[in-house]
Amino acid sequence: MRRARPGDVPRGSGGIAHARRALGEERALTSVGAGPDFGDAEGSQETGESGTHAEERVLSKLWHITLSVSGAEAPLREVRRGLEQLAHDHPFLLTSRYANDHAEIRYWEEARDLHDAAAVALRLWGEHRSSAKLPPWEIVGLEVIDRQTYHQRRAEGYGPLPAAPAGVHPF
Numbered sequence: 001m002r003r004a005r006p007g008d009v010p011r012g013s014g015g016i017a018h019a020r021r022a023l024g025e026e027r028a029l030t031s032v033g034a035g036p037d038f039g040d041a042e043g044s045q046e047t048g049e050s051g052t053h054a055e056e057r058v059l060s061k062l063w064h065i066t067l068s069v070s071g072a073e074a075p076l077r078e079v080r081r082g083l084e085q086l087a088h089d090h091p092f093l094l095t096s097r098y099a100n101d102h103a104e105i106r107y108w109e110e111a112r113d114l115h116d117a118a119a120v121a122l123r124l125w126g127e128h129r130s131s132a133k134l135p136p137w138e139i140v141g142l143e144v145i146d147r148q149t150y151h152q153r154r155a156e157g158y159g160p161l162p163a164a165p166a167g168v169h170p171f
Contacts, residue, residue: 063109063117064143064150069125070102071137076170078135079103083168085132090124096168103137109144118144 076098083096083103093107105124111117125139145153 060110060112062147063111063114064145064147065105065107065109065117065121066141066143067105067121067124067139068102068141069105069135069137070140071135073100074135074137076100078133080168080170082132082134086128086134087168089128089132097171098168099171102140114144114146118142 079098079100083098083105086105087093087096090107092109093105095106097104109117109120111120121142121144122139125134125137128134129136
């Protein structure tokens, strides 16, 4: 039996590990090739003294995401219930604000770079529209900023307010 120590992350916990990881903590991601034809036209290259495939080590970063959606009016109760379901399905969501014709979702996303973070954020609403019974709204805004920029803005007195009251709230 393995004893858990403070700071240990359970194996195979994926999203839980992400939620428990301290803001700003970076971790290395390993890129895995897609087989012997991955890479150049001559096949894979072997490098290093051991003659094994080179592993590309990439540090992931935390990105603050603000996703804005809008569309035809929907009953407030249904909007709230859908956002609450989304937050339940994805505990990394910090806060959601909503009205009967628009909503804003804010959360931290772990990704290699801005492009990856934005791609994941742009899929969030559409991929969970049916499972969380979200309104058929369109994404009308996306802001992706790194952790340093987020904290710099906060220190200078502008930028998004901290998500102290986490959860789903009306505008």
